[in-house]
Structure formats: structure tokens, C-alpha cells
Amino acid sequence: MERRTFIKGSAILGMTIAGGASLVSRSGMYHGETQRKIYRILNSDGMHVGTLPIMRAFAGGYTDHVSPFVLLDEFGPVETEPNADPFKVEAHPHAGVIPTTYFVKGSGHHKDSLNYDFNIGAGDFMLFSSGSGAIHMEEYGQFIDENGPVVHGFQIWLNTPKQYKWDAPTALVHRTDSMDKIVGENYNVQVILGSLGEAKSQVETYSPAFYYHVKMKKDARLDIPTDPTHNAFIYLIDGSLELHEGKKLTKNQIVLYERGDSLVKLYAESDAEMLVLGGQPLDERVYSYGPFVMNTEEEIQRCIQNYNSGRMGNPEMVNK
Secondary structure (H helix, E strand, O other): OOOOOOOOOOOOOOOOOOOOOOOEEEEOOOOOOOOOOEEEEEEOEEEEEOOEEEEEEEEOOOHHHHOOEEEEEEEEEEEOOOOOOOOEEEEEEEEOEEEEEEEEEOOEEEEEOOOOEEEEOOOOEEEEEOOOOEEEEEEEOOOHHHHOOEEEEEEEEEEOOHHHOOOOOEEEEEOHHHEOEEEOOOEEEEEEEOEEOOEEEOOOOOOOEEEEEEEEOOOEEEEEOOOOOOEEEEEEEEOEEEOHHHOEEEOOEEEEEOOOOOOEEEEEOOOEEEEEEEEOOOOOOOEEEOOEEEOOHHHHHHHHHHHHOOOOOOHHHHHO
16 A cells, blocks of 8 residues: 655644633723733745645744644635635644644535544534544535635644543544634634633643634724733734734734733734634643654654554545
């Protein structure tokens, strides 16, 4: 059985937070209260994964400020054409990492060597817990008639803590009823992972992590409480934000915060849409090779051997 090759450095398609503080909404930016300080603002890079255009915010870097996450890709928005070839990422392996997929618009189709075969609709959240290793493929889904022709979403990788790296792989889709939503006068928040105030997600993770999809109207302001010992960062999908000390965040940029303070303070200079993410740093060495994320070079070699020997499954069967 011939193994498909993968490129070193390549990345594929791409519960617990907050102390007793509450989400606060105000209009107009202000400063002076304790808030998280900015470490760095980064620009995303445009590229293709398979046939799908993406914006990559980070992949394998800035571990001290993004752990337990290791990669963030925005795919689309892109419109599917009638009778055109589907947007597709061919069968490929993963091990030691949890690629998560969240659709804002459109739908996706996931099939893997674990015999999971399902469609993911807008608002759904999938975790492909690759563990000791498995193969999957991804393409746009069968809900096009219901959700429209535009495909837009995110593949964001959660790192797996060392003690779970070699667990049996699995895949799970959480529908929108597993995730609470906060609706305010000039903002709304979908709580995909973790909790915020009284809103909680039912999605479980190996280590504490949070993942919010936030929309703010122009001139709205949000104070988002986080655990000061956890990482926090924001990816701006659209619009413009004013941040700490008057710094600006524009579309497809990401801001990484320092640890040590709780509040993430945001002011929307225009209608804005973003992802707010973070969690407890794993504080473990990260050694990655393409789709494999482990703790040592020896573990990476073991993953490669397992893939080449067929222990992760047959990519030809996954692609059928």
C-alpha cells in the first residue's frame, strides 16, 4: 500500500476560564483599569491548503502565548460554483494534535480512517482527536442548498497534553445546542469552548481552553474576563478594534496578550467580528513535523513509521 507523502512544515486544512468576573459591555473606549497587556500584533499569511484559500495566523510559533493552541487557519469565505470541482483536502494523517473545525457559513464533509463519515453545518464544531494517529479528508459538504454556496470557517489545532498523545483517535461533532450564546444590546458571543459568565459550552477538552465567536456593533465595548494565568489572543475576522494603549487591530490580524492580568478590553471602531481564544499553557516541549505534533523527535519518527506501515489507515480508502 503506497503512502501519500506530506511536506515537513505543512499544515492541513485549515473547560474552564475566568474567575468570578462578568462580561461587561459599554460604549466608548477607556483606560486605567487593570487589563491584559499586548505582547505582539501579527499579520496573517494568505495561502492555499489543498484547493481551499486560507489565511494563516500562526502555525507552530509563539507557543508561550498561544498554548494550548498550535495553529489557526481561516478558510474562505469563498463561493462554490455550480458543477465545479469541490474544495477539497485529500486524505492526510494527524497524530498528537486535535484539529478543530468550526463553520461560520456553508458546510463541510469529513471522512476518516476511523469509519466516521459526516457533514458539518454552519455553527457546528468538530474535534478530530488524532491521538496515536489517524487519516482524514475534508471537503465542502452536502448542506449547500440549506446554507448557501459560501464556505467560511476555521480550522484551529488544540495541542494534546503529553499524557494523552498516544490515546486511541476519535472524532466528534458538536451541534449548536451544545454551545451557549450571550446576546447583548450591541454584541453577541457564541461560547464554543469554556465558559463566560453563566454561559457554558458542553464541549470537553483535555485541558482548560476557551474559544468565543464574538460580534460587536460599531462603538460597542466589551470587557472579557480571563484567568490571569492563562493565555489569551484574538483573531479579527472583520472590522477594526481599538485595543490597550490605543493600538489598532484590523481584519486578518491577531493580537497576542501577556499573562498576569484578567481583562481583555475591546472597543469596536466599526462593526467587528472576531475569535477570542486561549487557555492554560501546557508548558511542554512542542516538536512538530507537518501534521504530527509531539514532544520529542523520537515520537515524530514513531509517527512517520506508523503512517508508512499503514497503522493509521489507508488514505486511498478515505478518499473514496
